[in-house]
Amino acid sequence: MTGSTPGRHGTPRLRADAARNRAQILAAARIAFRESGTAVPLDEIARRAGVNIATLYRRFPDRDALITQVLLDGFTLVLDTARTAAKQAQTDPLTAVETFLQGLIDNRDLLSLPLIGGPMTNDPQAHELQREIASALEEILTEGRARQALRPDVTAVDLITTAALICRPLPHLPPQQATALATRHLGVFLDGLRPEHTRTLPPPPTHEEMAAHLVLENGSADTSTQP
Amino acid sequence: MTGSTPGRHGTPRLRADAARNRAQILAAARIAFRESGTAVPLDEIARRAGVNIATLYRRFPDRDALITQVLLDGFTLVLDTARTAAKQAQTDPLTAVETFLQGLIDNRDLLSLPLIGGPMTNDPQAHELQREIASALEEILTEGRARQALRPDVTAVDLITTAALICRPLPHLPPQQATALATRHLGVFLDGLRPEHTRTLPPPPTHEEMAAHLVLENGSADTSTQP
Amino acid sequence: MTGSTPGRHGTPRLRADAARNRAQILAAARIAFRESGTAVPLDEIARRAGVNIATLYRRFPDRDALITQVLLDGFTLVLDTARTAAKQAQTDPLTAVETFLQGLIDNRDLLSLPLIGGPMTNDPQAHELQREIASALEEILTEGRARQALRPDVTAVDLITTAALICRPLPHLPPQQATALATRHLGVFLDGLRPEHTRTLPPPPTHEEMAAHLVLENGSADTSTQP
Amino acid sequence: MTGSTPGRHGTPRLRADAARNRAQILAAARIAFRESGTAVPLDEIARRAGVNIATLYRRFPDRDALITQVLLDGFTLVLDTARTAAKQAQTDPLTAVETFLQGLIDNRDLLSLPLIGGPMTNDPQAHELQREIASALEEILTEGRARQALRPDVTAVDLITTAALICRPLPHLPPQQATALATRHLGVFLDGLRPEHTRTLPPPPTHEEMAAHLVLENGSADTSTQP
DNA sequence: TATGAATGAGCGTTCATTCAT
DNA sequence: TATGAATGAACGCTCATTCAT
Numbered sequence: 001m002t003g004s005t006p007g008r009h010g011t012p013r014l015r016a017d018a019a020r021n022r023a024q025i026l027a028a029a030r031i032a033f034r035e036s037g038t039a040v041p042l043d044e045i046a047r048r049a050g051v052n053i054a055t056l057y058r059r060f061p062d063r064d065a066l067i068t069q070v071l072l073d074g075f076t077l078v079l080d081t082a083r084t085a086a087k088q089a090q091t092d093p094l095t096a097v098e099t100f101l102q103g104l105i106d107n108r109d110l111l112s113l114p115l116i117g118g119p120m121t122n123d124p125q126a127h128e129l130q131r132e133i134a135s136a137l138e139e140i141l142t143e144g145r146a147r148q149a150l151r152p153d154v155t156a157v158d159l160i161t162t163a164a165l166i167c168r169p170l171p172h173l174p175p176q177q178a179t180a181l182a183t184r185h186l187g188v189f190l191d192g193l194r195p196e197h198t199r200t201l202p203p204p205p206t207h208e209e210m211a212a213h214l215v216l217e218n219g220s221a222d223t224s225t226q227p
Numbered sequence: 228m229t230g231s232t233p234g235r236h237g238t239p240r241l242r243a244d245a246a247r248n249r250a251q252i253l254a255a256a257r258i259a260f261r262e263s264g265t266a267v268p269l270d271e272i273a274r275r276a277g278v279n280i281a282t283l284y285r286r287f288p289d290r291d292a293l294i295t296q297v298l299l300d301g302f303t304l305v306l307d308t309a310r311t312a313a314k315q316a317q318t319d320p321l322t323a324v325e326t327f328l329q330g331l332i333d334n335r336d337l338l339s340l341p342l343i344g345g346p347m348t349n350d351p352q353a354h355e356l357q358r359e360i361a362s363a364l365e366e367i368l369t370e371g372r373a374r375q376a377l378r379p380d381v382t383a384v385d386l387i388t389t390a391a392l393i394c395r396p397l398p399h400l401p402p403q404q405a406t407a408l409a410t411r412h413l414g415v416f417l418d419g420l421r422p423e424h425t426r427t428l429p430p431p432p433t434h435e436e437m438a439a440h441l442v443l444e445n446g447s448a449d450t451s452t453q454p
Numbered sequence: 455m456t457g458s459t460p461g462r463h464g465t466p467r468l469r470a471d472a473a474r475n476r477a478q479i480l481a482a483a484r485i486a487f488r489e490s491g492t493a494v495p496l497d498e499i500a501r502r503a504g505v506n507i508a509t510l511y512r513r514f515p516d517r518d519a520l521i522t523q524v525l526l527d528g529f530t531l532v533l534d535t536a537r538t539a540a541k542q543a544q545t546d547p548l549t550a551v552e553t554f555l556q557g558l559i560d561n562r563d564l565l566s567l568p569l570i571g572g573p574m575t576n577d578p579q580a581h582e583l584q585r586e587i588a589s590a591l592e593e594i595l596t597e598g599r600a601r602q603a604l605r606p607d608v609t610a611v612d613l614i615t616t617a618a619l620i621c622r623p624l625p626h627l628p629p630q631q632a633t634a635l636a637t638r639h640l641g642v643f644l645d646g647l648r649p650e651h652t653r654t655l656p657p658p659p660t661h662e663e664m665a666a667h668l669v670l671e672n673g674s675a676d677t678s679t680q681p
Numbered sequence: 682m683t684g685s686t687p688g689r690h691g692t693p694r695l696r697a698d699a700a701r702n703r704a705q706i707l708a709a710a711r712i713a714f715r716e717s718g719t720a721v722p723l724d725e726i727a728r729r730a731g732v733n734i735a736t737l738y739r740r741f742p743d744r745d746a747l748i749t750q751v752l753l754d755g756f757t758l759v760l761d762t763a764r765t766a767a768k769q770a771q772t773d774p775l776t777a778v779e780t781f782l783q784g785l786i787d788n789r790d791l792l793s794l795p796l797i798g799g800p801m802t803n804d805p806q807a808h809e810l811q812r813e814i815a816s817a818l819e820e821i822l823t824e825g826r827a828r829q830a831l832r833p834d835v836t837a838v839d840l841i842t843t844a845a846l847i848c849r850p851l852p853h854l855p856p857q858q859a860t861a862l863a864t865r866h867l868g869v870f871l872d873g874l875r876p877e878h879t880r881t882l883p884p885p886p887t888h889e890e891m892a893a894h895l896v897l898e899n900g901s902a903d904t905s906t907q908p
Numbered sequence: 909t910a911t912g913a914a915t916g917a918g919c920g921t922t923c924a925t926t927c928a929t
Numbered sequence: 930t931a932t933g934a935a936t937g938a939a940c941g942c943t944c945a946t947t948c949a950t
Contacts, residue, residue: 015929018934037264041919052936057921154415161408165392177432181388187428188381189412192419201414205404245909268944279911284946469950472913491718495940506915511942608869615862619846631886635842641882642835643866646873655868659858699930722923733932738925914948920941927935 022059024049029070030110034169038067068123074111075129078104078163082136093144098190100140101163105182108167109175134160151198158204162189249286251276256297257337261396265294295350301338302356305331305390309363320371325417327367328390332409335394336402361387378425385431389416476513478503483524484564488623492521522577528565529583532558532617536590547598552644554594555617559636562621563629588614605652612658616643703740705730710751711791715850719748749804755792756810759785759844763817774825779871781821782844786863789848790856815841832879839885843870 028048032040042063046053060066085100104111137156144150166186170178192198241249255275259267269290273280287293312327331338364383371377393413397405419425468476482502486494496517500507514520539554558565591610598604620640624632646652695703709729713721723744727734741747766781785792818837825831847867851859873879 015933017928021935037266039264039266042921043919053920054922054937055935058934063920151415151418157408158411158415161397161412164397165395165412168392168395170388170391180429180432181384184385184428184431185388185392185416187426188378188385188419189416190419191378191421191425192415192417194418194424197421197423198418199414201411202407204411205407242909248910269946270944280945281912281947282910285909290945469912471949475914491720493718493720496942497940507941508916508943509914512913517941605869605872611862612865612869615851615866618851619849619866622846622849624842624845634883634886635838638839638882638885639842639846639870641880642832642839642873643870644873645832645875645879646869646871648872648878651875651877652872653868655865656861658865659861696930702931723925724923734924735926735933736931739930744924910950912948912950915946916944917946918942918944920943921939922941923937923939925936925938927933929931929933 018059021049021051021055025051025056025059025066026070026073029066030073033067033070034109038063042066068126072123072125072129075126075133077107077110079129079133079136081107082133086136086139089140089143093140093147093149094190094193096140097144097150097159097193098186100137100159101166101186101190102183104163104167105179105186108169108179108182111167148195150193151195153198153201154193155204162186245286248276248278248282252278252283252286252293253296253300256293257300260294260297261336265290269293295353299350299352299356302353302360304334304337306356306360306363308334309360313363313366316367316370320367320374320376321417321420323367324371324377324386324420325413327364327386328393328413328417329410331390331394332406332413335396335406335409338394375422377420378422380425380428381420382431389413472513475503475505475509479505479510479513479520480524480527483520484527487521487524488563492517496520522580526577526579526583529580529587531561531564533583533587533590535561536587540590540593543594543597547594547601547603548644548647550594551598551604551613551647552640554591554613555620555640555644556637558617558621559633559640562623562633562636565621602649604647605649607652607655608647609658616640699740702730702732702736706732706737706740706747707750707754710747711754714748714751715790719744723747749807753804753806753810756807756814758788758791760810760814760817762788763814767817767820770821770824774821774828774830775871775874777821778825778831778840778874779867781818781840782847782867782871783864785844785848786860786867789850789860789863792848829876831874832876834879834882835874836885843867 025045028045032045032048036044042056043053045066046056049056056066060069081103082100085096085103088096088099134156137159141150141154141156141159145152166182170181173181252272255272259272259275263271269283270280272293273283276283283293287296308330309327312323312330315323315326361383364386368377368381368383368386372379393409397408400408479499482499486499486502490498496510497507499520500510503510510520514523535557536554539550539557542550542553588610591613595604595608595610595613599606620636624635627635706726709726713726713729717725723737724734726747727737730737737747741750762784763781766777766784769777769780815837818840822831822835822837822840826833847863851862854862
């Protein structure tokens with residue numbers, strides 16, 4: 001995750017203890033955002049991270065900065081997952097989709113924001129990551145259509161939407177069971193991706209409609225507080 | 228909706244204006260909970276409803292009472308939808324499932340809490356409604372299995388899970404487009420419900436596991452703040 | 455003072471207790487601003503006024519609103535003083551100036567902001583009051599020049615500047631002694647206003663220069679914290 | 682200014698860079714105190730001085746130490762100005778007063794604290810400087826009374842009071858115009874110092890009253906935040 | 909009954925000050 | 930020595946909740 005990688009060009013390397021604190025803050029934020037939404041008191045994140053609230057503010061000047069970094073880390077993980085999956089596209093496109101979506105389910109805990117909806121960000125890094133994710137998914141779909149291994153009407157946006165839906169927490173369920181339910185749902189969805197017996201899907205939103213809301217780039221981001 | 232129906236046994240009939248206020252509060256709460264989570268300031272709900280905050284408190288002694296009522300109204304709507312769908316089960320079980328899930332998508336705005344995750348409630352009315360919903364869905368599934376119109380491994384819990392997933396808001400998207408994407412996802416899912424070409428699903432959580440967490444009764448309820 | 459006058463057109467009359475609280479808050483603010491500057495903690499103002507901080511916020515949504523009201527009350531008092539003085543202009547213009555300036559010294563405690571510098575305000579009421587103050591002073595000066603009772607090179611701006619200077623607190627001095635020193639200074643200044651033995655004063659800033667900074671209207675307002 | 686002179690008896694000579702830092706801190710403090718009051722965040726002073734906050738703390742163990750040094754530098758400047766003026770007393774006492782007061786106006790920017798009100802200090806150096814300032818002014822006044830060039834009822838305290846009044850910033854005015862207005866005010870005041878046509882001034886506070894509050898020594902110092 | 913008003917408690921954020929490098 | 934980092938405490942402001950009208 002780029003977020004915890006110090007020494008990035010232009011930002012001076014963090015001192016060892018500071019870097020540790022920073023990583024702990026991000027880990028705590030990830031959990032807290034997922035459990036209690038992005039409006040969770042920052043005090044609580046600091047407490048979970050074992051640092052003072054002012055230390056959190058030193059690293060992340062405001063809530064948005066913290067959210068954005070969690071978001072970027074999440075997008076990076078999504079991209080890695082998509083690229084890993086894309087390597088399977090030549091062999092078996094449907095399995096590649098499965099690898100992608102199941103990979104995300106397996107990392108649900110790390111994906112609070114990019115998929116279940118963080119605030120929109122205008123961070124250029126985030127946009128770039130979103131573009132690359134979409135590109136990797138298109139690669140899989142193109143191959144799947146060419147081999148008639150996937151129904152042709154499914155788009156990258158549909159996969160991102162699906163990712164957003166199945167990664168959201170099912171509160172009040174222990175993680176293991178929530179994952180089991182999401183995996184079962186995914187199983188049915190994957191069977192529906194076969195090219196046979198396909199019903200006609202309603203037309204997707206046009207690219208213009210989506211672009212206006214950054215959907216392609218930011219599947220399901222949202223500003224609000226959520227679980 | 229039972230929530231706004233006065234004269235229920237044991238509660239004195241409300242004066243006309245009081246009943247109107249109560250209904251306006253519930254409508255405002257539904258919208259506000261969906262947009263800003265159940266932690267939204269009660270002031271805001273009162274303002275949107277056009278009443279004083281103290282009036283809201285008179286009707287609903289605390290936040291939980293308000294949430295519970297919104298929840299009950301939502302469960303009632305889900306049950307109505309499930310019963311309507313069940314009538315089609317004799318003719319076409321797969322279409323019945325579609326009717327149920329598409330019906331919920333079409334009423335997403337009214338379903339903030341029961342499906343996208345409101346707080347758990349121990350209200351006995353809620354439990355009864357949840358039981359009846361599950362029962363109506365079982366009716367559809369039983370018929371579907373008997374006619375081999377549905378894959379046999381899908382359960383009522385799976386349908387409730389699916390309902391919970393597809394009804395959640397996709398923030399940052401205008402309602403129309405969010406609905407379009409959810410509907411496309413549902414289309415693929417429904418194709419995956421056919422009995423042919425079914426992959427093996429992982430075993431569902433046992434009834435005991437679920438019961439401990441009220442999942443069957445309360446698909447995806449949660450305590451926290453959410454959109 | 456307009457600030458404490460309820461029932462103004464458009465704002466509903468305050469309840470009796472609320473009006474009392476409001477007046478106490480304004481009185482406390484006047485004192486605290488004078489003693490500790492406009493950056494004084496609002497908690498302290500609330501405490502001095504004997505109300506809860508939230509009550510203060512209910513009446514004055516932010517610090518600026520409170521400052522502005524104190525400012526308006528002060529300008530109103532300055533205007534009253536100027537008008538009273540102007541009535542003497544026909545008889546004795548120099549005494550009229552003395553009445554004006556001594557009157558302000560005697561009310562120093564009520565004049566923290568308009569003269570010793572509150573933040574600039576764009577409040578139209580304030581502008582109107584400032585205009586009327588300048589006008590009353592011009593009336594005195596015109597009469598004084600006509601009768602050769604005042605040196606002709608002194609302007610309304612000079613009188614406002616003088617007012618600003620002599621009304622500022624001399625911290626660390628008990629009020630009585632500070633007033634005595636200011637009064638002595640004023641005595642010398644008034645002798646300097648006689649038409650005889652006048653040295654040449656440097657040219658005043660042009661009206662354009664002043665207008666750009668609202669000096670004519672707002673003699674010595676300032677944004678910052680001050681004693 | 683003594684403040685920036687290293688090598689004073691008892692304090693070890695500072696390394697060159699340390700001395701430069703110290704001077705920069707003092708310069709930044711002078712400006713910041715004037716603009717934003719003595720309560721201005723020390724961070725900001727450090728930033729303006731281009732040093733780390735911890736460096737500031739190494740030089741000045743607390744805010745008071747910094748304030749006191751700025752105060753001492755200011756008193757030194759006032760004393761220099763008074764002594765320069767006193768040399769003219771033999772020739773022209775009224776001009777000597779003018780030289781003193783106009784000299785202070787011209788250095789307003791360097792005089793934030795001693796005249797416009799810094800916190801009281803018990804620093805013995807400050808007391809000594811204040812005593813010497815009063816002494817130089819007395820010299821002028823004595824000469825002026827002897828030659829009947831000045832009204833006899835004006836005291837050194839009056840001159841210090843006047844200095845305090847005319848050196849205060851007139852916020853919201855650009856420096857040039859504020860200086861112009863202060864100079865015009867001074868012009869009238871100086872004309873009022875002539876021995877003719879003098880009205881009776883109220884009695885000055887007794888020396889005892891003043892001594893209790895260090896007025897003679899510290900014309901208008903105050904503890905609070907101010908512009 | 910409905911409302912304006914008041915309050916206490918909580919969270920966001922900043923700052924003075926100290927510590928580790 | 931100078932600095933990055935960490936901390937505790939203060940203050941601004943909002944909100945849930947209760948009281949008086």
